[in-house]
Amino acid sequence: DAKTTQPTSMDCAEGRAANLPCNHSTISGNEYVYWYRQIHSQGPQYIIHGLKNNETNEMASLIITEDRKSSTLILPHATLRDTAVYYCIVRVRAQGSGYALNFGKGTSLLVTP
């Protein structure tokens, strides 16, 4: 199973780009990288996912290195509402026919005024 490593916490000034790194050096060729975030007292929220190519949506950009061993989630203009725990997940195939996402502890991002 591919595991991920993320910094425990990060700070970012409001209006600046937040760059959240993730290492997944044991990722397999067909495993996707997913990013979720969890704002206090809420359930996790899907942000973005990718396989090989860089991806962008209305929330964020995902940059995946060519060897796929690491990725970076970019929030281009962080706001106070982006303060949350960010989880980088490599899809793990559970026993049987199901697929489970293992969240780990994530990175606690604090956006400051």
Added chain:
Amino acid sequence: DTGVSQNPRHKITKRGQNVTFRCDPISEHNRLYWYRQTLGQGPEFLTYFQNEAQLEKSRLLSDRFSAERPKGSFSTLEIQRTEQGDSAMYLCASSLSPLGGSSYNSPLHFGNGTRLTVT
């Protein structure tokens, strides 16, 4: 689309009592997941349904835990003889399964959870 709904939001119970939580997924989603989250930790996978079939259970799901999804729509998670260690946030998520044998997992849509406190 009203999102994933979980009830109740909070539950306080005494040790030894049984509790049941309900999850209503997004209507067209055929997959439903239960997760547990303790303070300072990320969500941990408990079990997963494809329609009404429970296809996978984590080792975390002890014999005191049972989950059902009788008609492939809403799901219930019951904990019997609750223990203080069961205190946690119980999260439900749903998704739409991909076509064919793709390794891609559709994004999970989570509810805001049921917070259980066992005293």
